Amino acid sequence: MSSSTRIDLPVAVTEDSLLGGRVRFLQPVNGYRAAVDPVLLAASAPAQDGDRVLDLGCGAGAISLCLLARVPGLTVTGIEQAPEMRDLAERNAALNCVTDRFAPHLGRVEARPPLFEEGAFDLVLANPPYLETDRADLPESALKAAAHVEGEVPLAEWVEAAYRALRHKGRLAMVHRADRLADMLEPIQKRFGGLQIHPVYPKVGRDAKRVIVMARKGVRTPLSLSSGVVLHNMDGSYTPPIAAALDGSALAFGAPL
Template identity: 70%
Template sequence: MSLSTKTEPPVAVTEDSLLGGRVRFLQPAAGYRAAIDPVLLAAMAPAEAGMRVLDLGCGAGAIPLCLLARVPELSVAGIEAEPEMCELARRNAVLNGAADRFEVRQGRIEARPPLFEEGAFDLVLANPPYQAPETADPSANRLKAAAHVEANSVAADWIEAAFRALRHKGRFAMIQRADRLADLLAPLDRRFGGIEVHPLYPKPGRRAKRVVLIARKGVRSPLALSSGIVLHNMDGSYSPAVAAALETGCALAPAPSE
């Protein structure tokens, strides 16, 4: 009698592009598809040539590839729980000529022993699931649900993983919903200092829907709230700085406070 093993059907993919075509990007045809959040985080990340970077939950590799388009002289590792997304990230690295600079490791961020070398990274990035399980209505698509809803790991786990991965005075940058800021500040403050909160406003005069948080290991500077970034003009078009970041991959920084 032969035994059969049930396997998941292959994930249908499309080839799209990011940064105005500078990045070729394979992603699932259905389910989670990259929006502007990973591109914004890559544009706001304090990355410099020669850094070692870790992306927690890298998905198909949008953040690393956008970051490498801006700062090619980086070494990036990505951790991703879903094997299908790991495979897409590896294919995207090859597709963009970055296989020698972008390594993908399959597994969970809270794994012990960790999937990364502790204290070895200059910069850690994260675009974690935005929805807490108690308030979420998960998608029937497994990959989309995994990307949007916290499951085995919560916000504090991502912060702890970043702390373990970073060298002394290394930086952690993450993007999250603005209404979850209270969930993030307490665990961040326990582990990091120099916390910067950068609100992302959908239009002038509107409440922020997203925030980018940047914190530093081994310092105790007080929290700072920036003037933030307005994403869209009143007519719905992107503001000039955001349009430039999305089309060219250039760095994006909040306007100076008056």
């Protein structure tokens, strides 16, 4: 991201940039601030021109906008329960001239149609709240709490919503904390096959802090684990694959273990 410029709207926001300036991005001063995770999910998402994509819990649109910058021929539908964040997503779509390709809607992840048509999407992306309600200290900001703490919608509901939304052989891609991998796999394995687990390591020799999990609806391919990707060199700089992804390139993971 570049340096921020504060802007006073109904929710105080800053204007930042993603992908080396290719994406202009308004986000709240006191709320969820886009970090590396949504950018890496967008960079690794198996998307191609013509795909219909659903961004569950799209927030201000970081994942959607980064994905559209890399694969322009998509159409993306966003679902976001916080009106302030949905409004920012709409502003960001206009700011980046993609209102014809990115449509954020107000609604809850677990909502049934007609919010979104069942089986209508080729790809579902999700960056769910990372913290379980009974293990989290709620932030003072309601927007930040909604982004970081599961609340009334457990992880299994995110997986179920993705399953309903996807067409046969459609794909799910989700980023989450590595220490919640078991919580992810339990509902995903009940509904999906072709699971691919990609660890994201902060540095060589450190335990993974994040995982990106991909799966397919209606297939039975066995689970695979890749060698993942390392975020930082020992001096703290980004490794070449991460630096390229943060500038807008696709992210490929290491070979299967």
